[in-house]
Amino acid sequence: MAEFALDPALIYLNHAAVAPWPQSTVAAVEAFARENGLHGSQNYPHWLAKESSLRQLMAQLINAPNAEDIALLKSTSEGLSFVAYGLTWQAGDNIVSIAQEFPSNRIVWQSLQNQGVEVRLLDLAGSEQPEKDLLALCDSRTKLLSVSSIQYASGRRMQLEPLGDYCQARDIVFVVDAIQSLGAMPFDVQSCQADVVVADGHKWMLGPEGLALFYCRPALREQLKLNEYGWHMVEEVGDFDQTEWQAAESARRFECGSPNMLGVHALHNSLSLLLNQGLDEVATAIQRLTDFTIDQVDANHYQLITPRASDQRGGIVTFIVPDQDNQLLYQSLMEQGVMCAYRGGGIRFSPHFYNTQEQITAAFKQLKVLL
Numbered sequence: 050m051a052e053f054a055l056d057p058a059l060i061y062l063n064h065a066a067v068a069p070w071p072q073s074t075v076a077a078v079e080a081f082a083r084e085n086g087l088h089g090s091q092n093y094p095h096w097l098a099k100e101s102s103l104r105q106l107m108a109q110l111i112n113a114p115n116a117e118d119i120a121l122l123k124s125t126s127e128g129l130s131f132v133a134y135g136l137t138w139q140a141g142d143n144i145v146s147i148a149q150e151f152p153s154n155r156i157v158w159q160s161l162q163n164q165g166v167e168v169r170l171l172d173l174a175g176s177e178q179p180e181k182d183l184l185a186l187c188d189s190r191t192k193l194l195s196v197s198s199i200q201y202a203s204g205r206r207m208q209l210e211p212l213g214d215y216c217q218a219r220d221i222v223f224v225v226d227a228i229q230s231l232g233a234m235p236f237d238v239q240s241c242q243a244d245v246v247v248a249d250g251h252k253w254m255l256g257p258e259g260l261a262l263f264y265c266r267p268a269l270r271e272q273l274k275l276n277e278y279g280w281h282m283v284e285e286v287g288d289f290d291q292t293e294w295q296a297a298e299s300a301r302r303f304e305c306g307s308p309n310m311l312g313v314h315a316l317h318n319s320l321s322l323l324l325n326q327g328l329d330e331v332a333t334a335i336q337r338l339t340d341f342t343i344d345q346v347d348a349n350h351y352q353l354i355t356p357r358a359s360d361q362r363g364g365i366v367t368f369i370v371p372d373q374d375n376q377l378l379y380q381s382l383m384e385q386g387v388m389c390a391y392r393g394g395g396i397r398f399s400p401h402f403y404n405t406q407e408q409i410t411a412a413f414k415q416l417k418v419l420l
């Protein structure tokens with residue numbers, strides 16, 4: 050696919066880490082750089098229109114009712130921190146999550162322990178039905194439940210709807226770290242009833258690091274205490290002479306200062322590309338590739354860590370080569386140009402829709418050579 054013109058020496062199966070940019074995104078960034086060099090911020094109104102359009106694309110991506118519900122933050126970790134330090138906690142409140150979550154979605158909750166908040170972590174290793182087991186950890190003092198839509202190491206996709214149903218019925222704040230889903234498959238914040246959805250743009254969304262989508266249900270937004278202040282988060286933005294101010298009603302209240310316009314131009318292009326392609330089509334292509342990857346794992350008698358059922362996974366396939374140092378194998382694969390990751394004790398392949406079966410075959414061939 051012409052949009053992906055990677056160095057032919059690479060086989061890029063690492064979209065669950067940091068993705069390469071499409072060529073049109075490279076061009077958008079180059080054009081933005083040239084514009085800055087020639088005209089400075091003369092076209093700032095156009096940049097603002099691009100920023101506003103990005104919010105619309107993000108709303109479309111997660112089926113948010115309103116683009117005003119979306120803030121542009123710098124990372125997933127920042128969004129999770131805004132929730133943790135926006136809520137008011139009482140000693141004895143508890144938070145339910147998963148032990149194997151990416152550290153950003155664990156450390157932030159554990160940081161509340163010095164306020165007497167208990168963090169209850171489900172060990173996925175011993176869980177046949179994680180959704181059921183997560184809910185079994187909840188009680189009348191559970192104030193928040195936080196999961197990744199797809200686990201970064203095992204690749205397990207969580208069934209979000211039953212979690213959302215349960216949380217809504219009990220007034221538990223339901224937080225979804227969707228970084229391993231958005232851009233790889235359709236996502237519907239309304240059907241899963243998440244109160245918060247957060248995801249940085251540098252993985253499946255094919256954007257740069259440092260620009261994240263943060264959705265917060267309006268009713269919760271009003272409850273969250275703000276912890277960052279500045280000119281950009283007030284209702285009357287741009288009226289610098291005004292001495293009275295109030296926080297913006299929209300999710301812009303979480304954006305304290307100047308926007309990341311370079312990131313906006315890049316992510317706008319990458320998201321447009323994915324949405325034009327169609328997330329259903331993207332997801333189907335990824336599933337074909339991950340099915341094929343699992344066939345290769347089986348054919349080589351490697352041990353699959355990712356759940357086999359197609360509705361329990363997304364773009365991640367993690368596996369162990371038995372009786373081998375898998376970390377060393379991963380390092381050797383990387384040296385040979387097979388871009389992958391070592392996660393959860395295994396080798397993680399995460400192909401995006403433009404990868405080919407030939408590339409995956411070649412990656413496994415390389416692995417065999419190394420063995």
Ligand SMILES: Cc1ncc(COP(=O)(O)O)c(C=O)c1O
Pocket residue numbers: 065066123124125126127151153154197200201226228229248249261
């Ligand atoms: C599940 C998950 N959450 C969050 C992140 C990254 O967080 P941040 O956007 O804060 O860098 C990753 C990156 O690997 C991840 O896999």
